[in-house]
Each structure stands twice: as structure tokens, then as C-alpha cells.
Amino acid sequence: MQNTAETGPDAPIDMTPLLDDPYAAYAALRDAGPVHRITGADGHPAWLVTRYDDVRRALADPRLSLDKRHATPNGYRGFALPPALDANLLNMDPPDHTRVRRLVVKAFTTGRVEALRAPARRIADELLDAMAERGRAELIADYAGPLSIAVICDLLGIPHRDRPDFLAWSDALITPDPSRPELMKEAIGAMLKFYTGLIAAKRAEPGDDLLSDLIAVRDEAAPGEEDDRLTEDELTSLAFLILFAGYESTAHLIGNAVLALLDHPDQLGELQRNPAELPTAVEEFLRFDNPYPVAIRRFPMEDMEIGGVRIPAGESVLLSIASANRDPARFPEPDALDRGRDLSGHLGMGHGIHHCLGAALARLEVVTALEALLGRFPELRLAVPRGDLRHRRALRARGLISLPVAW
Template sequence: MQNTALTGASAPLDVTALITDPYGTYARLREAAPVHRITGPDGRPAWLVTRYDDVRAALADPRLSLDKRNAAPGGYSGFSLPPALDANLLNMDPPDHTRVRRLVAKAFTPGRVDKLREPVREVAGQLLDAVEAEGRADLVAAYAAPLPITVICDLLGVPQEDRLDFRAWTDALIAPDPGRPHLMKEAVGNMMRFFTGLIASKRADPRDDLLSDLIAVRDGEGDGTADRLSEDELSSLAFLILFAGYENTVQLIGNAVLALLDHPELMRGLRADPGGLGAAVEEINRWDGPAPLAIRRFPLEDLEIGGVTVPAGETVLLSLASANRDPHHFAEPERLDPNRARTGQLGLGHGIHYCLGAPLARMETETALAALLERLPGLTLDVPREELEWRPSMRARGLISLPVRWG
């Protein structure tokens, strides 16, 4: 891994430290300076923001654009998606962002999500039925991954036979193999063909699902031209819902199970009183959430962040993981405490780009944990703690596998 030069730090940072020791590394960076000049995940220079107040303010600052067209020439590269997958909310500013988000937000209201609770409970039960008698399993492969992909695919109307392929493609994008770059390119091509075919199928034979509803909006059944989607926006929105709905939730479930295994007294308390699961999931999202970094941003003008002037167009990375452990905002931030006051954790963002699927991710995680605690007594790790492997990514905090046993 390439060393990363930092402004305001006493020594260069090896970017692998943000994977192997993220919270210790962020603590040192946060103490040294609020903003650091680093080499980003794309190999290009970026500005890393580490302190809570600066991160929270930047998340809601309209002068920080998500639109890649506002990146300086020769700056941000990222990984390239075709227009039919790239015209999504993570690359949009108002007014396009406002229009597109409004069209899909009604599918993720707390009321709509609560109606999905029983179907999610049924999926969780079926997955546990398949492994309960075995006495051991990899909870990522057997539970944390298939549960959210089933839920989000049911919501969109993705056929059962296509779901395993989508999981493999998503994994290739989340943590690309540097030794096999062709896998990411192949995954993007496969996704493009998949969504093109799926939309054509739904257009010819609409069903009672979210994608059919979005196609109806695209094809002229919205409330007016202001509420229409372009064809690229339609396929990109479907891609984002499926991709983000899977990625963040599988990692949050895995991280939450590990947090409970690391805190057996908390696990015992939640088994006795599952009513505390909502607060526990919220705290785990602060303490060890699935998204260490917010989506990259580009200043529309020279902008001061944390006393540092960031030139227009340069890449800004906002560390949610660091902000959520800032001792100037959270008392004893290293301690997992579901009873702490709700003090604005940023694990799912803030401002107009706050995670659209946050209510669904929370509900799925609470339901998944409730079923585990009820069905699998004596749950414990099946390998030494130090042998657990994390995804090799600065952007995604999630376990590759989580071997456990029970009985």
C-alpha cells in the first residue's frame, strides 16, 4: 500500500491502517489536526475531515457538491460507471437530487418500513431454520448477506434466480481485488445488462413492486413533467437502491452481531429485553458503523473547513467513523453504551443526503438481531477473535466472514 502524506501529522500514514486499525488511526489524526491532505482510495490527493463539528457542518453545506462534473481536472477519478448506472442520488445536487429523491422517498417512510417488519421476520426465520440444527455457521454468508438482499429484491421485484449473481457483482464493487481489476469491469458490465433486462421485463409486465412504480413514473404516469425520471435516472436509481440496500445493511448486521459477541453482558440484557434493540442498533451504528466515509464531495468555491482552505474542485472525504468517536462531542466515545443520550451520531449521514434507506436498515438489523437472540442460545465466536478478517476497503467497514457456534 502506498504511504499517504499528511498535513499537520508527525509521520506519513499507511492507508492500510485505516482498515486494520481505523479507530486508533482516526483518533491520532483527529488529535493532530481537523483536516489532512491524504491520498484517497482512488490514488489521487484528497482532504480528509476528522472532527465531529466540521464533518456535520460539511455534510449539510450546499457549497460541497456531489456532482463529479464539479471535480477539478486531473483530480478525482473513482471507479467509472456507465451513465445508466451513474445518474443516481450519490452524484446529484439540487434540484435534480430533490426531484429524484422525492419520487422514491415514499417507499422508505417509517410507516411503509414498519409494514415490512413481519416479512423480514419471516425471512430471518427461514434463514435460521436452514442452519439451526448445524450448531455453527458463517453468519455473514448464511444470514447477514442473504437477509437484506432478499428484502430489497422483494421490494424492487428482482426475480429469485438473479439474486446470487447480484451479490457477487456487488461484492466485486465494494472491495475490488487489486490483482484482478477485470472483475470490477465485468461486474459493472453484468449489472448494466441486468438492469436493462429487468426494466424491460417490468415495462412489459408490471407487477406490484417499487421498480414497476418507478417505471410508471418514467413513462408518464407521474404528477407532471417535474416529477419525471430520465431513462438513465430510472436504471441508476434501481441500481442504487439495490446496491446500497444490500451493502450497508449486511455490514451493519455483521458488525452488530460482533459487537454483541464482544459485549456478552449487553447480549444477555437484550435477550432478556428485546425492547432495547432499537437503542442498541443506533449506538452500534455510531460505534462501529458500515460507512467510515461519506460519499466524496467537491467544493464549488475555495472553502474553509476546520481552518484549512480547500481549493474548489478538490476531493473532500468526510470521516463519519472519526466524527462518531470525537470525544469533544461524545463522552467516552470508545465505550459501547446503548443508554447514552441520542446526540446526533452521523453513521447514516446528515442533511439532504441523509441515507434514504436508514429506516429500513435499522428495522432489518433490529429484526435480525431479535431472531438470533431468540433462536440461537449460547452464541459465540467459532474462531479466535484476532482471526476475523475485514473487507479491505476504506469506504466499507464490514466482516468478510463471521464464524459462530451455538448450542
């Protein structure tokens, strides 16, 4: 691949290699130059940043806005979400981002997350019990997905009866059918109705859950702090973001981690013998094969340079977490799975003020999922040839379509 940073927006690079073989493609791009012109998922040009130092600096650069109001007119087209689902932390800059995140952290406590450890293990064991009799399973659909959705729904206090509907709506948004665009529109409408009704029910009858706490943060501002609370749209959108992002990212991180271990049977055996090393292993999985290869798009609020390349104000900037985490200038032999390497500074959970709010919960879930799975099935193996596995073809999502396993 050639560096197209100097050839202008009319000559974006071919996206096919980034979708079919991303890590090899990113290596070629890093060698060719630090910043490249691409065509984004919305069909509009974007700037892709590939090298570790540039990505890390940009993640914390206040000149790069997440607020779509700073985008060039007609230069960005993302999900057409209603305000009640779009007013979340992924679209905010300070001071709104600072205000909302501070309020959410009050409800998203370490104690609440830690209290989910035992229930998560119970759910994992129940799922494994159901799988054990068959001798084989599709690990995403039978284990990683159900575990992830159960834990995040327990956190928010979403009743069991509503969970299958949520899975269907999420799939419609995550992997839309281009031949039936109405399905995504229907899913968005159904999700908005669902969250509005759920919040009303929690208001009427609060529970010991995160959503009830967020509603209290919204409704019970202290005197003089009325302007420092969540709006109703922010409350609804936060519930949507926590559930949607928490389910998808964790499910695919579990799948990616299991595949990495099946590709490295020596390390699989070591972790089966020493499960106490799983927390460190999860940090390497986050670096090695992250479910979010590209950070949420950003828009320069002024003309600026990244890696020596001038980027005009308002144009879309994509920061490649996947490429940065495989940059040999920061991580020697980056394509090797190495739990013993220096993992400080990896960008698997982001960096700066937009560092993943649910990082602690995601780590807890993945450690719990792997500990239960590896302990139950010491002879875990792929049930299909390695070449038959397929990932979703998406720039911003890295997850297996399926992972058939046997034991």
C-alpha cells in the same frame, strides 16, 4: 500520526493505520488536527475531515458538491460506471437531487417499508432453521448477507432466480480482484443488462413493488409535469443504487453489531432478556461501528475552509463518519459501547439533504435480524479466536470478511 494539513499535497499521511486499526488511527488524527491530506482509494490526494462539528457542518454545506463535474480535471478517479448506473443521488446536487429524491420518496413510503417486517422475520427464521442443525455458521455468508439481499429484492420485486447472479456481481464491485480487473468490467456490463431487462419486464407487467412504482413515477407524469420526472438513466441508476447500497450496508451493519455484542457479553445478555431495547441499541451500533466510515466524496465549488484549513475548489473532500462518531468532544468515552448514552445527532445515517434514503428499512432489517438471532441462540459465541477475525481493508467500507459463530 502528524497533522499534514499544513505540509501540502506532496506529503500525504500513511494510510496503513487507517486500514488496519481505523479507530485508533482516527483518534490520533483528531488529536493532531481537524483536516488531513491523504491519498484516496483512487490514488489521488484528498482532504480527510475528522472532528464531529466539522463533519456535521460539512455534510450539510451546499458549497460541497457531490457532482463529479465540479472535481478538478484529472483530480478524481472513481468507479467507471456507465451513465445508466451513475445518474443517481450520490452524484447529484440540487435542483436535480431535490427533484429525484422527491419523486423517489413518493414510492419509498413508510407503509411499504413496514410491510416488509413480517416477510423479513420469516426469512430470518428460515435462515436460522437451516443453521440450527449444524451448530455453527459463518454469519455473514449464511445469515446477514442472504437476509439483506432477500429483503431488498422483495422490496424491488426482483425474482428469486436472479439473486445469486446479483450477489456475484456485487462482490466483484465491493471487493475487486486487482489481479483481474476485467471481472469488475464484466460485472458492470452484466448489471447494466440485468437492470435494463428487469425494467422492461416490469413495464410490461407491473407488480406490487418499489421498482414498479418508480417506473410509474417515470412514465406517468401528470400534464405539465413532464420535465419533473425521472429520466431513463435516473430510473435505472436508482434501481442499481437501492439494491447495491441497501444490500452491502445492511449486511455489514448486522455483522458489526453481532461482533460488538459478542465483545460485550453483558450487553448481549441484556438484549436477549429485553429485545424491546433493540431499536435503541441499533442507534449505538450505527455510531460505534458503522459500515460506511467515510461519506461519499465531495468537491468544493469554491475555495473554502474547514476546521481552519483552506481547501481549494475541486479537490476531493472525505468526511469521516467513523471519526466524528467517536469524537469525545461530542460522545464521552466514545470507544465504549453504551446504549444508554445520548445518541441524538449521531451521523451513522448521514446528515442534511443526503441523509440515507433507506434509513428506515435498514433499521427494520437490523432489528429484525438481531431479534431473531438472539432469541434463537442464547449461547451464541465466536467459533474462532477473536484475533483471527479480519475486516475488509478499505477506507470507505467497514465490514467483516467472515464471522464464524457457534452455539
